[in-house]
Amino acid sequence: MKIFNAEKIKELDKLTIEKQQITSLDLMERAALQAFLWLVNHFQDKKTVYHIFCGDGNNGGDGLVIARLLKQNYFDVHVYIVPFNENFSIVFNSNLGRLKECNLEYEVISEATEFPNIGENHIIIDAIFGIGLTRELAGWIQKLIQKINYHQSFKVSIDVPSGLFLDKKTTIAIHSDVVLTFQFPKLAFYLPDNENFIAEIVLLPIDLDVKSIESIPSTYYYTDLNKIKKRYKPISKFSHKGTQGHALLIGGCFGKIGAMVLASQAALRSGCGLATVFVPKCGYEIMQTATPEAMVITDENYHKITNIEFNFQPKAIGIGMGIGQDDETTQAFHHFLKTIPFRW
Structure with missing residues (x-):
């Protein structure tokens, strides 16, 4: 399985949208649906309470879709918007509008906002930053991440732990119990410096265009059990x-x-x-x-x-x-x- 950097993943998203004749909203819905299905299969108690922290980019858009799907399935959901840009992304705004349509309220967090009241048995979903993070975090966002890390709730990160850089050393990021990452593993997940940010990785397929995946080169590969089984040569019973x-x-x-x-x-x-x-x-x-x-x-x-x-x-x-x-x-x-x- 190929491991791509952020630039090539974005290229694959674009090619998939073109070749499958879908919109970026459709692709986001597809990805978020996979994350939602994992959540409801893993936490089957309908009384489970979710606290979803959403940035204002595409990763935050994933979080908003997950929030809407959970709300529509009668879960207790609390949404917190973490704005770090002057303008929200187009897909984020679209999903924010759909959130309002299902009467799910949200709170915009700022430097002056007190940390939400979250129970230790609640689930925190981290959808603040995705694969495109390239700059150091603002001081107040670093403090927010520290507060999330100090909390004892189970933490699920969407695609990557927020704050994790894919192409350079990370100093602060969410300490995730599970990372629900889309289509491909990320190289940063397997670097020793990032051990504290990732306890478990779950790979969620989102049906990116197969021919595009094959055509785009990569210098890194991840070999999973299925690949190993295909390469394994059984030993003959007459071997010595x-x-x-x-x-x-x-x-x-x-x-x-x-x-x-x-x-x-x-x-x-x-x-x-x-x-x-x-x-x-x-x-x-x-x-x-x-x-x-x-x-x-x-x-x-x-x-x-x-x-x-x-x-x-x-x-x-x-x-x-x-x-x-x-x-x-x-x-x-x-x-x-x-x-x-x-x-x-």
């Missing part, structure tokens, strides 16, 4: 270690043979029929003791790898685990890279 591939693992130095122990065990566990490790002589007894099922060949040097030589043809080679940065090791690695295409 000689038919399941032979891996060569090269690495280790004095004091760092443990890296090779772990790597060899991982290789065998992943399905390699045979695993051979190439280590300095200091690693021989360690490897034979810790992973006796692996075969061991050694460098002539006791402490480090200085000359990579082997007399068989492996199916795959892994190199580098615990190998160190000694000059002789670096030269051996360089020589290996130069000669391996002619030997293997």
Whole structure:
């Protein structure tokens, strides 16, 4: 599954609108409906109380549609508008008008507004900022996000946690219990600096144009269980270690043979029929003791790898685990890279 940046996602939205002959309001309704269905399936008690914080852009428009759908299905809904632009987006205004039609009142929050009275068993829906956020947040909005984070209610973010940047480091954002993101995972979700903002990710399909998705390139991909199952090659009932591939693992130095122990065990566990490790002589007894099922060949040097030589043809080679940065090791690695295409 491709991972796109904000610019390409917007391009895909536009292409979908053109090719499917729908409006941006239709696409927003489609996305918000998926989020609404997840909410009512996850929180099935009709007494569930929702507090929806909506920015004045497209992400806020999603929040308004969700609010309307919840209200029409007789849930207790409270809506708070968080204005950060002088003018509301067109789709936001359209959905704000539809909110009024179903007699759902809303409160506009400002710097002087007291934080709403929200019960700990209520649900907070975050629809303030979406994927298009590029500037630092105003001080009062940062304080609002901090107050939402301090609150003990379950928090659901729509598409991305508000405040999260897709293309640079984030300092403050909603700490979401669940992110309901549309069509594609976002790269920022998987960066270690953003761990505190995202507890769980739910991917909601919104039927963006398939041919457009295929035609737009991406340098990042997300592999899920379905993709893995399609690539998985079942093992024949007549298979044996000689038919399941032979891996060569090269690495280790004095004091760092443990890296090779772990790597060899991982290789065998992943399905390699045979695993051979190439280590300095200091690693021989360690490897034979810790992973006796692996075969061991050694460098002539006791402490480090200085000359990579082997007399068989492996199916795959892994190199580098615990190998160190000694000059002789670096030269051996360089020589290996130069000669391996002619030997293997």
